[in-house]
Amino acid sequence: MATKKLSYAERMKWFHEARFGMFIHWGLYSQLRRGEWAMFVERIPKDEYARLADKFNPQKFDADAWAGLAAEAGMKYMVLTTRHHDGFCLFDSQASDFTSVKTAAKRDFVAEYVTACRKAGLKVGFYYSLLDWRFPGYHNRKKYPESAKAMVEQYHAQVKELMTNYGKIDVLWYDGGWLFGMDPADMAKFWGARTVNAMVRSLQPHIIINNRSGLNEDLDTPEQHVTASKQGRGWESCMTIGDSCGWGYIRNNPNMKSVTQLLQHLVFAAKGAGNYLLNVGPKPDGTIRKSERIRLKAMGDWLKTNGEAIYGSEYNAALSGGMIGEWTVKGTTGYWHIFRWPGREAVAANVASKVKSATLLATGKKVKFRQEHNGRLVLTGLPKSPPDLHVSVVKVAFEGGPRAVKERDPAKWLEGEGPEAR
Numbered sequence: 001m002a003t004k005k006l007s008y009a010e011r012m013k014w015f016h017e018a019r020f021g022m023f024i025h026w027g028l029y030s031q032l033r034r035g036e037w038a039m040f041v042e043r044i045p046k047d048e049y050a051r052l053a054d055k056f057n058p059q060k061f062d063a064d065a066w067a068g069l070a071a072e073a074g075m076k077y078m079v080l081t082t083r084h085h086d087g088f089c090l091f092d093s094q095a096s097d098f099t100s101v102k103t104a105a106k107r108d109f110v111a112e113y114v115t116a117c118r119k120a121g122l123k124v125g126f127y128y129s130l131l132d133w134r135f136p137g138y139h140n141r142k143k144y145p146e147s148a149k150a151m152v153e154q155y156h157a158q159v160k161e162l163m164t165n166y167g168k169i170d171v172l173w174y175d176g177g178w179l180f181g182m183d184p185a186d187m188a189k190f191w192g193a194r195t196v197n198a199m200v201r202s203l204q205p206h207i208i209i210n211n212r213s214g215l216n217e218d219l220d221t222p223e224q225h226v227t228a229s230k231q232g233r234g235w236e237s238c239m240t241i242g243d244s245c246g247w248g249y250i251r252n253n254p255n256m257k258s259v260t261q262l263l264q265h266l267v268f269a270a271k272g273a274g275n276y277l278l279n280v281g282p283k284p285d286g287t288i289r290k291s292e293r294i295r296l297k298a299m300g301d302w303l304k305t306n307g308e309a310i311y312g313s314e315y316n317a318a319l320s321g322g323m324i325g326e327w328t329v330k331g332t333t334g335y336w337h338i339f340r341w342p343g344r345e346a347v348a349a350n351v352a353s354k355v356k357s358a359t360l361l362a363t364g365k366k367v368k369f370r371q372e373h374n375g376r377l378v379l380t381g382l383p384k385s386p387p388d389l390h391v392s393v394v395k396v397a398f399e400g401g402p403r404a405v406k407e408r409d410p411a412k413w414l415e416g417e418g419p420e421a422r
Contacts, residue, residue, distance in 0.1 A: 017312045018275060019312070021077040024066065024079065025084070027248065030248055053098065064120070074307060076122060078117055078125055087133065172208070237275070249283050258295075308330075325339045337391050341386035363387050
């Protein structure tokens with residue numbers, strides 16, 4: 001029986017509800033404690049680097065602990081680096097001997113991860129790097145054409161293994177498709193990405209594929225910044241908790257983003273109908289450092305109260321939060337995320353829709369309001385101090401949904417005149 005082909009909207013439905021996911025960079029490089037690019041930037045010879053596999057036997061690896069932390073953080077899916085640019089596979093591959101199954105650990109960490117995700121009710125994502133630094137053909141295609149060809153064949157074979165051997169996979173997160181001196185337009189042709197992705201969709205018809213194999217596919221992937229794609233296009237901002245230079249474990253990474261910063265990034269993603277894929281870099285033994293766990297749990301606590309303002313959010317082009325925050329919207333409801341609490345009164349301009357009610361999510365208390373010229377929505381009688389330590393949210397119910405005032409004469413507001421709020 002032929003499998004029904006799903007539409008873009010059908011495949012993306014869960015993704016747009018999720019809004020928050022966990023990215024995990026972990027592998028041999030974690031042992032070096034200097035980030036996932038150490039082999040390349042330090043020019044570590046491949047045989048020397050390969051000896052790390054003889055010591056990679058993480059006794060404290062616990063996929064259930066990872067998945068439990070993601071769920072506690074309010075995340076709805078996970079994306080694991082099944083194989084990074086160093087070529088070491090965390091899964092059982094017949095296309096390579098450089099795997100966790102065939103070296104010291106003797107474990108298929110991807111299989112354990114998939115089982116843990118499903119047990120925790122999380123969607124399953126696989127990161128896979130097309131390039132492999134161990135192949136001379138990656139660095140010099142003209143001099144080593146057979147090596148380059150072998151690297152491409154490995155990519156085809158391993159993606160097929162990942163899509164065949166682990167059941168239903170929800171996200172295929174490519175990386176490493178770039179090549180020195182090659183026009184980006186030729187990337188997909190070099191890798192044979194159309195062929196591979198067609199195979200992927202035949203095996204996993206529901207899957208979401210990102211845009212890093214040289215093809216646009218389903219998702220845009222802004223990195224280390226939150227920038228919305230055009231309305232209707234899926235996108236996901238990936239970001240580290242610490243410095244942007246390291247996704248894998250870095251022993252001394254003191255420049256950690258605060259919980260408040262991380263929540264603001266999440267809000268900006270939700271405002272643009274995008275997702276926030278927040279990275280952790282587990283230690284060599286497989287545990288996640290305390291400073292990352294603390295931040296993720298605090299985000300989860302915030303989402304327990306304010307999650308309705310994030311999950312399933314829609315594209316907001318109507319409402320402006322002014323100098324103090326940002327709005328997310330869902331149906332006929334707007335959520336004013338106030339980052340910089342103003343005190344007893346808060347004002348949003350150019351709100352055309354009639355307001356039915358306003359409520360503080362943190363306390364459940366009703367908020368007094370009035371509407372004035374140019375759509376000035378004035379909230380009054382607010383607490384002097386912010387009701388939430390990080391981001392305080394006011395839920396505003398509108399008649400007919402949120403709409404913006406159209407200022408035909410942008411000078412009218414100076415005299416207290418202009419379009420009526422209603």
